[in-house]
Amino acid sequence: MLHVGNLDVWFGLPPAQLVAVKGASFDVARGESFGLVGESGSGKSTILRAITGLIDTWSGDIRVAGEAVTGSRRDRTFHKRVQMVFQDPYASLHPRHSVDRVLSETLHLQGMTDIDSRITRLLEQVGLGRGFRFRYPHQLSGGQRQRVAIARALAAEPELLLLDEPTSALDVSVQAEILNLLADLRRERGLTYVMVSHDLAVVGHMCDRLAVMRGGELVEIMSADQLRAHQAQADYTSDLIGASIGYERA
Amino acid sequence: MSDHLISVRNLRVSFPTRSGRFEAVRGVSFDLGRERLGVVGESGSGKSMTGRAILGLVRPPGQVTADRLELDGDNLLNLPERRMRRIRGGRISMVMQDPKFSLNPVMTVGRQIIEAWRQHNRASRAEARQKALEMLAAVQIRDPERVFDAYPHEVSGGMGQRIMIAMMLAPDPEVLIADEPTSALDVSVRTEVLHIMDRLVRDRGMGLIFISHDLNLVSQFCDRVLIMYAGRIVEELAARDLHRARHPYTQGLLNSLPRLDQRVERLAVLQRQDSWREAEILPPPPGGL
Numbered sequence: 001m002l003h004v005g006n007l008d009v010w011f012g013l014p015p016a017q018l019v020a021v022k023g024a025s026f027d028v029a030r031g032e033s034f035g036l037v038g039e040s041g042s043g044k045s046t047i048l049r050a051i052t053g054l055i056d057t058w059s060g061d062i063r064v065a066g067e068a069v070t071g072s073r074r075d076r077t078f079h080k081r082v083q084m085v086f087q088d089p090y091a092s093l094h095p096r097h098s099v100d101r102v103l104s105e106t107l108h109l110q111g112m113t114d115i116d117s118r119i120t121r122l123l124e125q126v127g128l129g130r131g132f133r134f135r136y137p138h139q140l141s142g143g144q145r146q147r148v149a150i151a152r153a154l155a156a157e158p159e160l161l162l163l164d165e166p167t168s169a170l171d172v173s174v175q176a177e178i179l180n181l182l183a184d185l186r187r188e189r190g191l192t193y194v195m196v197s198h199d200l201a202v203v204g205h206m207c208d209r210l211a212v213m214r215g216g217e218l219v220e221i222m223s224a225d226q227l228r229a230h231q232a233q234a235d236y237t238s239d240l241i242g243a244s245i246g247y248e249r250a
Numbered sequence: 251m252s253d254h255l256i257s258v259r260n261l262r263v264s265f266p267t268r269s270g271r272f273e274a275v276r277g278v279s280f281d282l283g284r285e286r287l288g289v290v291g292e293s294g295s296g297k298s299m300t301g302r303a304i305l306g307l308v309r310p311p312g313q314v315t316a317d318r319l320e321l322d323g324d325n326l327l328n329l330p331e332r333r334m335r336r337i338r339g340g341r342i343s344m345v346m347q348d349p350k351f352s353l354n355p356v357m358t359v360g361r362q363i364i365e366a367w368r369q370h371n372r373a374s375r376a377e378a379r380q381k382a383l384e385m386l387a388a389v390q391i392r393d394p395e396r397v398f399d400a401y402p403h404e405v406s407g408g409m410g411q412r413i414m415i416a417m418m419l420a421p422d423p424e425v426l427i428a429d430e431p432t433s434a435l436d437v438s439v440r441t442e443v444l445h446i447m448d449r450l451v452r453d454r455g456m457g458l459i460f461i462s463h464d465l466n467l468v469s470q471f472c473d474r475v476l477i478m479y480a481g482r483i484v485e486e487l488a489a490r491d492l493h494r495a496r497h498p499y500t501q502g503l504l505n506s507l508p509r510l511d512q513r514v515e516r517l518a519v520l521q522r523q524d525s526w527r528e529a530e531i532l533p534p535p536p537g538g539l
């Protein structure tokens with residue numbers, strides 16, 4: 001479903017150039033759920049943004065369902081097929097558009113009919129009642145905004161969903177509901193996920209395989225079983241697993 | 251001077267909506283000492299609003315009332331904006347849940363930190379720059395010089411969070427309200443950032459309100475925890491006793507956590523009860539706190 005080969009992504013010009021992703025390669029099969037974890041600033045969001053066409057300074061090979069993409073141009077079929085939930089839901093929601101407008105615009109754009117009943121269903125799926133339909137982003141809590149962003153991504157009925165920290169602003173009970181919903185959709189519709197998260201338990205629960213990143217490079221790709229069994233190849237991965245077991249007072 | 255840095259009684263925050271007034275916070279009371287006080291609870295339960303109300307940051311038409319809202323015995327409720335501004339970012343700082351949104355998008359990171367610091371410190375530009383770079387390094391930013399000159403959209407989610415923390419700690423506040431301050435940080439960076447807050451509480455007697463949905467983290471990092479549901483505090487516990495929680499809502503939260511050590515097919519979800527909205531607050535279990 002997704003092929004990323006030898007991907008480099010850079011920002012700015014030399015000498016001040018920053019190479020944020022260096023030679024990243026991975027494949028995600030149709031119906032698979034793939035995790036991206038690693039250091040803050042290691043290039044995880046950058047990879048997702050390059051795939052969706054938000055960055056044009058990259059080289060390498062990106063293919064979605066066998067079709068190569070170039071630069072930052074993406075056509076309508078691409079956006080029908082691929083949707084992204086951003087790490088920063090506030091910035092990705094237009095401040096003057098109500099929840100209703102955000103969802104109905106996406107549904108229209110994808111040529112859907114029965115908009116009204118779809119909106120009701122989407123809101124229900126992400127655990128937001130009717131009362132939220134005509135609210136604006138500033139009238140929502142952090143987790144409620146994130147759920148609107150998830151509903152918008154689901155509205156297009158994509159095949160590949162890129163999820164950047166989709167539940168980091170959610171309390172664990174709502175997180176459980178969203179993760180169950182994503183698991184159901186994957187089973188029922190064969191959706192493919194690439195999911196960035198700092199929470200190894202979430203990644204272990206949701207993903208079949210995961211890549212560990214540090215300083216712009218993929219340091220290893222492992223299975224969720226290996227993660228659970230603490231079978232890491234790279235020292236960095238071992239540290240990460242160790243640190244996620246608990247916080248110790250200084 | 252009282253023992254409590256912050257004292258809140260019967261705090262209420264409400265908003266007009268199409269279907270009448272909506273009460274986001276419904277009679278919250280607590281005291282904060284020189285401690286790490288965790289606040290957990292469901293999305294939309296009023297955690298951020300409680301923090302914003304303390305800082306006078308609830309925007310109209312939102313309305314805030316309280317029988318008491320004090321910092322070190324000084325009233326904070328309905329202070330003129332000019333005085334509130336001096337307290338905000340001076341004596342009380344808040345790390346917002348949306349750090350990148352709270353940063354000024356058209357000013358470099360370095361300038362924003364310097365401005366925050368110079369509001370409360372006299373220093374030359376060179377000194378202030380040095381101090382800002384040190385603060386970025388302290389929150390584990392790998393290349394402080396680059397980030398100093400970057401604009402907020404040029405930094406990652408977790409870097410934005412750390413920049414906000416550095417800025418909020420710059421004025422050396424008496425109280426820090428940290429709203430999901432580490433949700434975008436990998437665990438090793440998170441540990442370092444928590445150590446910084448830890449030291450400020452221990453060595454300088456800062457009071458910390460730590461809003462988080464990470465129950466394991468709260469139970470390990472904090473001293474005491476308040477659990478909020480639908481705008482009220484439903485349970486109070488010593489942090490180390492979080493796993494002995496008695497309220498069905500708190501127990502439900504604990505059960506819905508994914509686990510790293512074993513596979514579960516489906517995560518447990520909460521069956522919310524209407525009675526939780528009104529029930530009296532559960533005190534700590536015997537022997538606790």
Ligand SMILES: Nc1ncnc2c1ncn2[C@@H]1O[C@H](COP(=O)(O)OP(=O)(O)OP(=O)(O)O)[C@@H](O)[C@H]1O
Nearest residue numbers: 011020040041042043044045046404405406407408
């Ligand atoms: N528009 C940009 N201009 C310049 N540098 C950028 C830009 N966007 C990202 N970067 C840099 O690229 C690096 C990788 O950022 P990225 O957002 O991909 O990290 P991340 O792995 O998602 O981190 P986090 O877990 O903190 O969100 C960072 O050093 C960041 O400062």
Ligand SMILES: Nc1ncnc2c1ncn2[C@@H]1O[C@H](COP(=O)(O)OP(=O)(O)OP(=O)(O)O)[C@@H](O)[C@H]1O
Nearest residue numbers: 139140141142143265274293294295296297298299
């Ligand atoms: N301007 C507003 N008008 C109406 N309701 C509002 C407004 N701002 C916030 N609310 C509501 O107030 C409630 C409490 O919001 P708050 O931001 O405190 O939640 P929270 O506990 O921090 O949740 P989260 O964990 O999702 O961040 C929410 O249900 C939210 O929808």
Ligand SMILES: [Mg+2]
Nearest residue numbers: 045087406407
């Ligand atoms: Mg990111």
Ligand SMILES: [Mg+2]
Nearest residue numbers: 141142298347
């Ligand atoms: Mg909040």
